[in-house]
Amino acid sequence: MNEEKNTQFSGRGVMKRLLSYLKHFKWKATAAFLALIIATGADVLGPILMKIFIDDYLTPRRFPTEPLVLLGISFIGVYAVSAMFHYIQVISFQKIALNIIQMMRVQVFAKVQHLGLRFFDQTPGGSLVSRITNDTETIKDLYVTVLSTIVNSTIMMIGIFAGMFFLDVRLALICFILMPFLLLLMWAYRMLSSKVYRVTRVKLSQLNAKLNESLQGMAMIQAMRQQKRLRNEFGKINNDHKKALLKSVRLNSLMLRPAVYSVYLIGLIMILGYFGVQSFDSVVKIGVLYAFINYLDRFFDPINQIMQQLTIFQQAMVSAERVFGLLDDKRLAPVQESDANPKVSDGRIEFRDVTFSYDGKTDVLKHISFTANPGETVALVGHTGSGKSSIINLLMRFYPIHHGGIFIDGQPLTAFSDEELRKRIGLVLQDSFMFVGDVNDNIRLSHHEITDEQVQAAAEFVQADRFIKKLPGQYQEPVGERGSTFSSGQRQLLSFARTMALNPKVLVLDEATASVDTETEEAIQTALAKMRKGRTTIAIAHRLSTIQDADQILVLHRGEIVERGKHQELLQKGGLYFTMYQLQHGKGSGKAASVSP
Template sequence: MNESYPKENLARKKVFRRLLSYTKPHKKQLAFAFLILFLATGADLLGPYIAKVFIDDYLTPRHFAWQSLTGLGIIFVLLYIGTALFHYLQIINFQTVALKIIQQLRVDVFNKVQHLGLSFFDKTPGGSLISRITNDTEAIKELFVTVLATLVQSSVMLIGIFIAMFALNVKVASFCLILLPLLFVLMYGYKKLSAVVFRTTREKLSQLNARLNESLQGMTIIQAMRQEKRLRKEFGKTNGEHNHASLKSIKLNSLLLRPAVQVLYVLGLVLVLGFFGVRSFDSVISIGVIYAFVNYLDRFFEPVNSMMQQLTHFQQATVSAERVFGLLDETEMAPTKIGNSASSIQEGKIEFKNVTFSYDGKTDVLKNISFVANPGETVALVGHTGSGKSSIINLLMRFYPIEKGDITIDGTSLKAFSDEELRKNIGLVLQDPFIFAGDVKSNIRLNNRNISDEQIVEAAKFVQADSFIEKLPKTYDEPIGERGSTFSSGQRQLLSFARTMAIDPRILVLDEATANVDTETEEAIQTALAKMREGRTTIAIAHRLSTIQDADQILVLHKGEIVERGTHQELLAFKGLYHKMYLLQQGEVAS
């Protein structure tokens, strides 16, 4: 533990410096805010000194020069008005900068998440990511809103108080210096102990968000399978762990913040009053000096208390920043173009060359996959669950990097194409399409400004989605809720078809596109699919063999390998695995 702490401390300093780097674009506004802060602190420190002058020069000798007293009173009032104004201005400026910084930080994190590889999302809960983007950045905001300003203001206040105390009485001020080492020890101990507690608290909060996100996403299954009790138990356990960590934080704060500082304050007060009490036996003590010293001593512990309390936010912000920067530094990025060549897709010929792939680096889910899909041909992938069909599509879409073998389009390696070139020429239709909140038109266009309203209508008619869209109250402007929950699965699938056809891709990738469509709708969609495949290279995953009987080539996969290939009739004549699958499905249909 002792060896690891210096490393952790060094890491936190690095995180803190990185956080401060976000202030560079706002240097002028921050400099103005700090200037106002210094002025406010200086005005605040002059108050006790003016009170001392009033007591020693006017009140004690009963010398009431009304003109001088009036001037002194005006200065005193103006100081406090100025202090209030300066504090207002510095708070506005610090908070404005803080909000701008957090806005930029959230944009950076969100942008990073958009470019992470699917392999990262496979092992990272969505709720944990939401916690980092929202809760953790909110904790960081406190660092810029209050912590930095308070620490600087408190430090300036402490220095100013000691200067004023030494100006009043060097010996008493020297006695008060004894308190500084005690304060540093207290702050160091609090910082060391609280770091562990706050890291645990943030981690448990992240787990809570992950649990909550999972429950909300799977509410249908939870209720259908009567899993409410189990989920409540699991959520309650995580919530209890978070509560336990929060209680530790509360106990730590209750012991080492105000109570411990209050003890030091009483010690300082005893020193000051004891010193003046002893001195009073031998010489006259100025009441004004005593008042000023006690006032400054009281003000001395105000910033100390503030600094101790801000250490809580500082630790939370540092721990949160570690989590956010950990996400920003994530190296598991989505595969991108390699090289500077400006390759383009013209015909759409696809070739897999001895492709072997593993998700975890241990178990190969694809083994030496090789096949060619010529322009305009349809290649169907069939096989039992886990045979590797979806993995072939994932690699063709470049969702995962190709480690062994290669995939080419028109003779050019997949790695040589830009993301834009691939996405505009490969249309993907999934078994469970994702529908965004918005309206029908925006879900088909997907913010592609090159697609006009007329093209949207044409695409919808092409896939026969217009038959239900036209019946909606607002047709193409009909609002859609989250994930298109107000539409049937068939309607969502038709929208995804229209979305794909709107970009007019050269290559079509279908992942059992008719699986969630009723029989009547399927017949219409099969007609639309036939039109969609015309002139396009098509890779189609099929569970129902009846939907791919007209495919130019059918690949039968088993345990990550192509065990059979040919047309529908050729594979039936071969009487292998495909033949067995076909007879099984025919038997199900007949029954």
């Protein structure tokens, strides 16, 4: 699936990038690592104190009060220090991890908002939700448990080796022989598990995408009785996800505790064998034997912890690849390419020989040229797929232009800032999107400079106030997700008010009356007439009766302008526009001259 296509990183590159987030919290991280070192040092010191007690006091049966009390207090103090600093380092690492994930999620969300529509055309929404939530949550576990565990275990192993060398250099060297086997085991597990977890994350992303699609289209699913088909598709992806998880379970069952325990037994045999051979020539110190076995247990305990954390580590690395792939995605929305910062003053729109393709292979627009003068209405008509919406998308700078140019008041479209374009070009879509909030918020949006009086004035201008004042909360009436409690006509009027609150110079209409009821259409047509007055208007029209008064009508066919002119002129030509008009009015073929609009 296209949504899974992202930049591939090396494991070292991913880890380096993950660790780079720690620089924002370097002092807190330093304090956490210091607390971890102190706690680990206390853990290592405990067996040495016990060895002193066994060899110096218990074995020779010497029990002087003062040294034993001091030794006992030291032993209790060491473990108290260990407990206290372990608590401090756990809390510190948790706080750092939560702050990093909060930062990362904001970065990902901000990046998504700057991606171009080409990206969203190719990426299911559920996949994005999975990356922003599930994948970043998995990365959080890396900081919370994996890094602290690995650092803790590494420091513990270094401390244990130091204790072993302090007690017996030869025995410590024998134990050191085990390290290559353990490192080889870790490497093999990481290589095998990376493929399994990558499939698992992909399948989870596909599950989210399918779930999101089903929830968004539930009305159509129920109306067309597609429940069984969707259940089967969801079940297949879910089954694939289960199979991937079972593979990881089998891998973990084989290569985690059983494999590590086998190496532990080898180490235990080596230590007991060493002391057994040594006992033939000299007396074995019980304290040293106790300390070594204790160290061996403690040495393999962090090894087990590291191996178990490798499961989370591998999942986090795969998730990080997906998140960083999203952060590094190059399919950005077009932006300003000039420092001139021109302003939209008159609203004169000009397309000059514009050719455009979504995929870089098939041109959906071919050599489009036209001019919309200030105050004029230019209507775009044509069959589905003729290129009408593509012209709107390019004018709104949703997609980059690779051939030709678009100009506003003589300035290239790329010279304007996003703020200037969005403020001066008002867009009204066929399906108006409503945000969760209230009526006031949906008209004002985030434009805090628009006062309540201006909001109400915009609503009155487009005649939306007629139904708003009948609502229980009026302008404070709650709006649910996508405005589901409002009719399509009411949502459209709110969209008109939202546009007019900004008082744009250019008005872009994508068949604003296509999905409204007959009762509301008259109010919308009146509102549109008022909105268009004095503004340059580019309007997509499916119903030709709504654009008969347009100053210029462009008839598109397969991405080209095949006819242009006013309503009567196009009817007289008897071409494609004439045919479309005849079909919409239920008339058979006839001569253009006989048509009376």
